[in-house]
Amino acid sequence: MDLSQKNSWLWTFLAGVLFCVHANTMEAHNMNSTMTIRLEDSLKDRLEKLSEAMQRSKSFLAAEAIKDFVELNEWQVDEIKLAVKEANSEEFASDQEVQGLFDRWGLENGD
Numbered sequence: 001m002d003l004s005q006k007n008s009w010l011w012t013f014l015a016g017v018l019f020c021v022h023a024n025t026m027e028a029h030n031m032n033s034t035m036t037i038r039l040e041d042s043l044k045d046r047l048e049k050l051s052e053a054m055q056r057s058k059s060f061l062a063a064e065a066i067k068d069f070v071e072l073n074e075w076q077v078d079e080i081k082l083a084v085k086e087a088n089s090e091e092f093a094s095d096q097e098v099q100g101l102f103d104r105w106g107l108e109n110g111d
Contacts, residue, residue: 037062 051058055062
């Protein structure tokens with residue numbers, strides 16, 4: 001996936017997240033930085049339509065989508081870092097613990 005495809009995916013994802021925006025989760029006094037982004041024309045048009053339908057500014061909707069995206073990815077990165085740290089310190093489940101999980105779920109080894 002080249003950079004333009006990644007950017008397209010990101011902004012498509014962000015536009016999708018906008019559907020889940022809760023109208024009163026971000027108050028104006030919390031927004032104190034400005035950022036300029038480039039959008040595909042079609043995505044900008046979709047954002048405009050959402051903005052009108054939700055009676056929110058495009059900036060508000062984009063900021064909410066970016067906030068949700070960052071929170072989701074920060075959580076995933078933090079969990080991956082923790083897992084790598086545990087693996088590096090050899091904090092693995094014992095064979096007995098793994099077999100206990102298989103037994104509890106009624107699975108055979110390899111199922």
